[in-house]
Amino acid sequence: MQNQEPLGCSKDHQEIIDKLTKIARTDAEVLITGPSGVGKELFARFVHANSHRNPWPFIPVNCGTLTGELMENELFGHIAGAFTGARPSCDGLVCAAESGTLFLDEVDTLSITCQVKLLRFLQDKQYRRLGENRLRQANVRIIAATNTDLETAVEQNLFRKDLFFRLRVAPVQIPALHHRMEDLSLLIDNFTEKSASSYGLSKISFSDGALERMQNYSWPGNIRELENCVNFLTCLQLGRPVEANDLPLLNGVKTATETFDTNKSETSSFNSAKSNLITYFEQQYLTNALKRTNGNVSAAARLSEKDRRAFLELLHKHAINPAHYRNGAPASKDEFHQKKDIS
Numbered sequence: 001m002q003n004q005e006p007l008g009c010s011k012d013h014q015e016i017i018d019k020l021t022k023i024a025r026t027d028a029e030v031l032i033t034g035p036s037g038v039g040k041e042l043f044a045r046f047v048h049a050n051s052h053r054n055p056w057p058f059i060p061v062n063c064g065t066l067t068g069e070l071m072e073n074e075l076f077g078h079i080a081g082a083f084t085g086a087r088p089s090c091d092g093l094v095c096a097a098e099s100g101t102l103f104l105d106e107v108d109t110l111s112i113t114c115q116v117k118l119l120r121f122l123q124d125k126q127y128r129r130l131g132e133n134r135l136r137q138a139n140v141r142i143i144a145a146t147n148t149d150l151e152t153a154v155e156q157n158l159f160r161k162d163l164f165f166r167l168r169v170a171p172v173q174i175p176a177l178h179h180r181m182e183d184l185s186l187l188i189d190n191f192t193e194k195s196a197s198s199y200g201l202s203k204i205s206f207s208d209g210a211l212e213r214m215q216n217y218s219w220p221g222n223i224r225e226l227e228n229c230v231n232f233l234t235c236l237q238l239g240r241p242v243e244a245n246d247l248p249l250l251n252g253v254k255t256a257t258e259t260f261d262t263n264k265s266e267t268s269s270f271n272s273a274k275s276n277l278i279t280y281f282e283q284q285y286l287t288n289a290l291k292r293t294n295g296n297v298s299a300a301a302r303l304s305e306k307d308r309r310a311f312l313e314l315l316h317k318h319a320i321n322p323a324h325y326r327n328g329a330p331a332s333k334d335e336f337h338q339k340k341d342i343s
């Protein structure tokens with residue numbers, strides 16, 4: 001992953017690369033948002049690699065692991081004897097990233113207390129190691145990433161507004177793979193090559209049917225899912241082109257066209273053909289309503305003149321994720337998976 005350049009040929013991809021290349025030349029804080037597996041960390045590494053800081057380290061920090069006292073210890077380090085058991089001194093991640101980039105991943109997972117501490121640090125980049133009075137000056141660039149909608153988190157008082165704006169100097173949204181399927185072939189070619197060479201196995205190929213299935217699939221796990229899929233199939237070494245049925249795709253995520261096949265419907269029973277047609281209609285209707293409302297479930301339910309709860313039930317029935325219709329915006333956490341609240 002370290003040396004991988006983000007690949008893509010879609011307009012969306014090119015716009016992101018152009019934007020990040022310009023931002024990389026500055027020291028501006030970058031906030032990268034997008035659903036899981038779209039390449040947020042890869043793009044953060046791209047910014048670092050294209051900045052004047054590239055001779056120095058890129059240090060990723062998973063904010064979910066920073067809690068309470070531990071946060072200051074992890075970020076700022078401590079001197080020997082700062083607390084029970086703290087015998088040798090420890091530098092901390094801010095010091096490790098000196099002159100380079102500190103990547104705050106999953107920044108939404110910080111507790112409010114930790115957000116306050118982070119904000120204080122970001123204001124002048126000064127910090128103290130635990131147990132030490134001396135104030136140190138850090139020289140680090142901050143890039144943060146999240147797969148949640150931070151704006152909503154701010155509205156719900158789960159994320160501090162001042163920190164949100166401190167981090168969001170240069171906002172960059174990475175769209176779901178589903179929204180930039182022009183990138184698919186390039187990614188498949190690259191992953192088949194990479195997978196074969198890293199496992200020392202033969203490069204796999206795909207039948208037209210398999211490629212079509214991949215084009216029609218919604219890739220809820222985005223590029224990570226695609227990469228895993230290719231790795232898995234490389235390991236299998238089928239000795240023939242991969243067929244659609246070999247693909248380890250999620251069952252519930254069939255496309256409407258797959259569900260309703262006119263040729264098949266002519267040969268199946270009346271009831272089964274009717275049921276297929278209803279499924280096809282429901283999927284088409286729901287996705288169109290979501291497309292028209294930019295993935296907003298409440299608005300889509302209103303437009304359909306359906307109760308919001310009933311509309312959500314239908315989305316679950318067809319495994320349709322509204323986040324995929326939000327112009328690449330990250331899923332608000334996590335309307336789609338709150339099945340328990342619905343029933």
Ligand SMILES: Nc1ncnc2c1ncn2[C@@H]1O[C@H](COP(=O)(O)OP(=O)(O)OP(=O)(O)O)[C@@H](O)[C@H]1O
Pocket residue numbers: 001004005006007008034035036037038039040041042043147223224227
């Ligand atoms: N444009 C791309 N070109 C090549 N590989 C990519 C691209 N985007 C993502 N990948 C690969 O997909 C995988 C997931 O990327 P990454 O970890 O950066 O995603 P993420 O958005 O940070 O996901 P999460 O939110 O789950 O942490 C990595 O192995 C990465 O190398």
Ligand SMILES: [Mg+2]
Pocket residue numbers: 040041105
């Ligand atoms: Mg990540």
